[in-house]
Amino acid sequence: MKPGWRTLLLQGAEAVAVLPVFVTAPLFRSWHLRWGATEVEVASPLPGDGLVTTSHFTATRAITVNAQPEEVWPWVIQVGINRAGFYSYDLLDSLGIPSSNTVLPEWQNLRVGDVVAPMTAKPNPATSFVVAEEKFPVQLVWAKPDSSWSWRFTRLPGNRTRLVTRLKQHYRPGRSLLLTVPLLELADFPMMRKMLYGIKKRAEGNSMPGTR
Structure with missing residues (x-):
């Protein structure tokens, strides 16, 4: 569904408000590359680490979600343009189309080799993330040339989940750089910080009765 002008106006205001964070991000690089993660989480290996042996950009971020891993998982695997969106700044990453607030059944049957988290309307399998590994509801690994994106879902007491994500990127010389x-x-x-908060908000709002 195409967004209305009021939605676009609100999204535009939101994007402008966060502009200083975009501009100053390089000044706080060492901090934001480990936002929300503990020392142990940053140092611990994750599945998929070996897919990018020389990484120029490695970001390990984490958030605690008051919902079980089985309730968090569906929100992660359906992200992408023409899917559920990225739960982030929709004007910037989904052309203003609002991110979904519901689990979409058509994107829940994830298999190794599937294109995932498409960032264009017509994803190219040669340059898009594909599922390299999936173990429900514990871990996910998405990969594309020179990049890997890993997710770990750790069950915590009180029906909570510790969600850790790691993005690794090798900067290969070329126009795409x-x-x-x-x-x-x-x-x-x-955008990743807002995405994690978006996952948290949706999973907690749709958790099963009695689990929070």
Whole structure:
């Protein structure tokens, strides 16, 4: 569904408000590359680490969700343009189309080799993330040339989940680097932080009765 002008106006105001975070992200690089994560989480290996042996950008971030791993998982695997969106700044990452607030059944049958988290309307399998590994509801590994994106869902007492995500990127010389470097060094942190909060909000709002 195309967004109305009021939605676009609100999204535009939100994007403008967060602009200083985009601009200053490089100044706080060492901090935001480990936002929310503990020392142990940053140092611990994650599945998929070996897919990118020389990483110029490694971001390990984490958040605690008051819902069980089985309730968090569906929100993660359905992200992407023409899917559920990225639960982030919709004007910037989904052309203003609002991110879904419901679990979409058509994107829940994830298999190794599937294209995942598409960032364009017509994803190219050669340059898009694909599922490299999936173990429900414990871990996910998405990979594309020179990049890996890993997720770990750790069950905590009180029916909670510790969600840890790691993005690794090798900066390969070429024209694509002109887009990749600004995207990661400026935009990745504010958008990923909002995405994690978006996952948390949705999973907690739809958790099963009696689990919070």
